[in-house]
Amino acid sequence: MHALTISKLTKTYGNGKEALKGIDLSVDAGDFYALLGPNGAGKTTAIGIVCSLVNKTSGTVEIFGHNIDDDLEAAKACIGLVPQEINLNLFDSVLNIVVNQAGYYGLDRKTALIRAERYLRELRLWDRRHDIARNLSGGMKRRLMIARALIHEPKLLILDEPTAGVDIEIRRSMWEYLRKINEAGTTIILTTHYLEEAESLCRHVAIIDDGTIIENARMSTVLRRLQREIFVISLRNPLLSLPQLDGFDYKQIDEAEIEVVIDAGHTLNEMFAALTTQGLEVQSMRNKANRLEELFMGLVDGKAAEAAKTSGN
Amino acid sequence: MNLALNWNALKTIVRKEFLRVVRIWVQTIVPPAIMMTLYFIIFGSLIGKRIGVMGGFDYMQFIAPGLIMMSVITNSYGNVVSSFFGAKFGRHVEEMLVSPMSNATIIIGHVIGGVVRAAMVGALVTAVALAFTNLTVAHPLITISMVLMSSVVFSLAGFINAVYARKFDDISIVPTFVLTPLTYLGGVFYSITLLPEFWQKVSMGNPILYMVNAFRYGILGVSDISISRAYLIVSIFIVLLFSACLGLLNRGVGIRE
The missing domain is CATH 3.40.50.300 (P-loop containing nucleotide triphosphate hydrolases)
Structure with missing residues (x-):
């Protein structure tokens, strides 16, 4: 019904x-x-x-x-x-x-x-x-x-x-x-x-x-359907220099926090392994963005971009 | 149509309207009483003594029915236009619009609210009039029925005004530029037999003339016009205005985008 x-x-x-x-x-x-x-x-x-x-x-x-x-x-x-x-x-x-x-x-x-x-x-x-x-x-x-x-x-x-x-x-x-x-x-x-x-x-x-x-x-x-999530990693010790996390999209936020993108090609285990290899200890982590919000913006922005492309043609 | 549902909805609107009139009695009941007292003092007592007899009665007695009817007309109109427009302006009219009650129930509920206020004010103005002059009711049924029917007409007219009104100015335009002139020219203060023949004929196009005269006939037993014609005209107005109100609500004019 x-x-x-x-x-x-x-x-x-x-x-x-x-x-x-x-x-x-x-x-x-x-x-x-x-x-x-x-x-x-x-x-x-x-x-x-x-x-x-x-x-x-x-x-x-x-x-x-x-x-x-x-x-x-x-x-x-x-x-x-x-x-x-x-x-x-x-x-x-x-x-x-x-x-x-x-x-x-x-x-x-x-x-x-x-x-x-x-x-x-x-x-x-x-x-x-x-x-x-x-x-x-x-x-x-x-x-x-x-x-x-x-x-x-x-x-x-x-x-x-x-x-x-x-x-x-x-x-x-x-x-x-x-x-x-x-x-x-x-x-x-x-x-x-x-x-x-x-x-x-x-x-x-x-x-x-x-x-x-x-x-x-x-x-x-x-x-x-979301293939991509961003995690904010808080490290136990301050970073002396930007670590090398090969294959990951990441950036440093401040001296003890980095942002790492986990997409369909990676797992959290791989991220932890890469951090451990660099000698970094994870204190805590959180999901940066509301997932639905991300999807919502993606859909709305995607539609707007498509509309702009169509009108450009 | 679910009759039980609409009956309970109707009682709710009437109760709400009655409580509104009582809650703001300083705005709804007192001003007409004060205004009519002034009319009786100025036109009846001070000027009226110099005018003498009109229609076979003291001038004070002659204008009393007209002034009562004038307060009935303005208050029935004013009650519905301000109540329904206020609900529109505050958007709580949506409480009624989303509910399953019929549009006819919404209209009848507000009309009864207007009639109730008109009856309350009419009774108060009658009491004021009795302080200035003696009044005996010649035809009680005609008196009561004409008050009720006239207040229905102007409640319906007020409802239409409220439907079309977009701002507060819009609910004062009709009372100021239409209702007041028609009332003053509707034989409240004079008998139309005093007018030249041409203006007598023009006056016959004023519906308020029929209401004032029929009501005066109910109280004093004298009238410038035929009572049966007055009932016919008032009845036609009720049917036409109610149909117009219903058509406006059904189409959502002024209340639904």
Whole structure:
């Protein structure tokens, strides 16, 4: 069963900007799916169309089998949205915001109040339930938008950069919470600029750039395609001169650190052997770049270079 | 359409709108009461004494229904335009747009909010009027129905204004340049029988004239126009404006890109 099926979806705005150029996408029920892309790539437009906040130009969208063109009410009932921009009524109380949202989805007030307590407690906002939203911190507002999106217990939760601007502690606690609700059966689609977040949480990833899907596969498959990783090696003793690591691409960072590139032709064992031959002892090592970020930049840059080449021809 | 879902959604919007009116009562309830008090003092008490009788009543009695209806019209319009545009501006209108409730429910909920505020302000202005003059209601059903129907018309009109508005200036243009002149020229302060025949005919094109006169008939029992025609015109406006609101929301005008 697909939670979301998008077929040949296009969107051209009134100013002529082609935000989506016929994308196809399927998200399985129960999946944790990352939708990545640079700013202006079309992520928010795609989400807007799925959630009926943006009119599509052409194509079809189905949510748990409900087509948004002829079964919109049922399709909408399946979705909970946490948008990119804060869109709370800043003059209303925390409790009213989530209870009203429940009402919009047809829940009676008694049920809404019970659920509001549950989700506000889970997102650590219950003590602030009588505060007006304007007085909450940025992280609290984000958590309130998650509580609001969950109040009708949607089968598909869409989060558009939910951790933007929140500190690392809150971000990690939000990750844990999202993992928990995904394990409980909610399908989650996540867009984020924190690629570590996508790598840590999601099982599938689609990368969208310039209105086109340029990658769509399991996260593990995508990451396996990386043929190159950079390790930062901290040495026990300072270097007196740059060592000779034949066959490796490397450089010295400071007196006790070097950067070594491990590509498909080398193994970590070979690197350690080369360092040992030079009489160097490894104190510790770390992966320099986020692997997904590297892949992402490679794909986006590659596409840009290809476009430039095509236009040059 | 899921009726139970939409019923609960409708109750939620009405409750939210009512609480909004009550929460900001200094902005929603008090100003019309103060303004109408000034109208009664200046036009009714000070100037009215020199005018004498109009339509067979003291001038104060004659303008009281018109002033009540004027506050009903401006407050029903103002409530919906400010509430829905505020939701658009703050983007929390998206809370409603992503939900499965029907567009008709969104419109009806906001219209009821406008009607409730208009009724609250209308009652308060009536109480103010009673402090200045005696009023007996000649036709209670006509009085109540015309207040409700007129506030529905202007709530719907306010909704359309909010849909098209892009900035706060846009929600004051119609009240300033359309609503206020039509209200003042709608027979609030005078009987159109005082006008030359040509201007009487021109006045018949003003829908507010029918509402003010029908309401005046409900209270005083006198009117410049036919009551059945007033009901017909107000009913046509309700149908046309509701259809327009529904068409705008269905197409996403002003709220969906």
